[in-house]
Amino acid sequence: EDQVTQSPEALRLQEGESSSLNCSYTVSGLRGLFWYRQDPGKGPEFLFTLYSAGEEKEKERLKATLTKKESFLHITAPKPEDSATYLCAVRGGSYIPTFGRGTSLIVHP
Amino acid sequence: EAQVTQNPRYLITVTGKKLTVTCSQNMNHEYMSWYRQDPGLGLRQIYYSMNVEVTDKGDVPEGYKVSRKEKRNFPLILESPSPNQTSLYFCASSLTSGDTQYFGPGTRLTVL
Numbered sequence: 001e002d003q004v005t006q007s008p009e010a011l012r013l014q015e016g017e018s019s020s021l022n023c024s025y026t027v028s029g030l031r032g033l034f035w036y037r038q039d040p041g042k043g044p045e046f047l048f049t050l051y052s053a054g055e056e057k058e059k060e061r062l063k064a065t066l067t068k069k070e071s072f073l074h075i076t077a078p079k080p081e082d083s084a085t086y087l088c089a090v091r092g093g094s095y096i097p098t099f100g101r102g103t104s105l106i107v108h109p
Numbered sequence: 110e111a112q113v114t115q116n117p118r119y120l121i122t123v124t125g126k127k128l129t130v131t132c133s134q135n136m137n138h139e140y141m142s143w144y145r146q147d148p149g150l151g152l153r154q155i156y157y158s159m160n161v162e163v164t165d166k167g168d169v170p171e172g173y174k175v176s177r178k179e180k181r182n183f184p185l186i187l188e189s190p191s192p193n194q195t196s197l198y199f200c201a202s203s204l205t206s207g208d209t210q211y212f213g214p215g216t217r218l219t220v221l
Contacts, residue, residue, distance in 0.1 A: 031207050043113075043199050043212030044152070087152070095140075095159070095206045096167050099152040 002027045002092050006100035013078055013107050021073040021103045023088030033071050035064050036087040038102070044087055047073075078107045111136045113213035115200050121219045122190060130185045130216050132200030140203045141183040142167065142210070143175065145196040152199070158183055159206060190220040 005024045013019055025033065032051055036044035048057045050066040057064050061082065063074040073086055085102040092098075113134045122128055134141065142157035144167075154167030158177040172194055174186040183202075187194060197217050201210040 034209065036212075041215065041217075043201075043214050046209050046211065049209050089152075091207060095157060095165070096154050097210070101149065101151040 002090055002094075002098040004088055004090055004098050004100035006086075006088050006103050008103060009101070010104045011106070013075075013105070015079055015107055015109050016077045018074070018076045018078070020075070021086055021105070023071040023073070023100055024069060025071070025088075025090045025098075026069075027090045027092035027098070029093045031091045031093070033066055034089045034091070034097070035071070035073055036089070038085045038087055040085075047086075075105070078105075080107050080109050083107045111211070113200055113202055113211055115198075115213040115216050117216060118214065119217050121221065123221050124191055125189050128187050128190060128218075130187075130198060130200075130218070132183045132185065132213060133181050134183075134200075134202040134211070135181065136202060136204075136211070137180065138202035138204050138211075139180070140206045140208070140210075141177065142201050143173070143183070143185045144199045144201065145169065145194075146199060146215075147196050155185070155198075157206075187218075190218075192220050194218065195220050 003026045007022045035047040038044045048064040053068045087102045089097045089099040139160045143155040144152045156175040158164045200213040203210045
């Protein structure tokens with residue numbers, strides 16, 4: 001059974017204070033690890049897809065990395081508008097993706 | 110604009126009254142799916158469809174039905190809703206099963 005654990009559950013940062021969110025996973029035959037951003041009351045918005053260990057992707061202040069056991073979402077110099085819940089998901093051999101419970105990020109001005 | 114739409118966005122109903130939540134995508138995606146999101150449990154897949162007339166159960170299919178008669182539409186049917194189906198529902202689509210999923214805006218369902 002595929003499993004995804006995200007930590008921390010909640011994170012409060014000051015504007016400009018860089019940090020990282022963790023996504024640990026176990027999956028049979030990784031076919032993709034996905035990061036999403038979700039604002040309250042809205043659908044998840046796609047951020048990144050990573051397929052193999054060592055892969056990295058960047059978008060503005062966000063950078064996602066992948067190892068064989070975990071992925072990190074690094075947030076550099078965050079701004080209040082980066083406040084959201086960040087979701088990690090993996091897709092393995094089955095067609096059913098497994099989502100983590102998310103990390104709720106609040107960035108204070 | 111490429112998008113996934115859901116209707117209604119909000120619905121309050123009573124136990125046992127059949128309802129349908131519609132989902133439509135305009136990206137010609139083959140793969141579509143339904144999720145429910147509950148506090149502390151995260152997103153869980155209800156049903157998915159690999160293509161027209163091809164559907165299969167996800168992790169939590171009990172109490173739900175789906176159909177895929179056209180590529181763009183994937184309605185979720187609750188034939189006899191119960192209070193434990195009160196949740197936030199999302200439809201999603203992707204080009205194929207392994208690709209990035211694009212989510213709709215959500216439907217908040219309350220069953221009294």
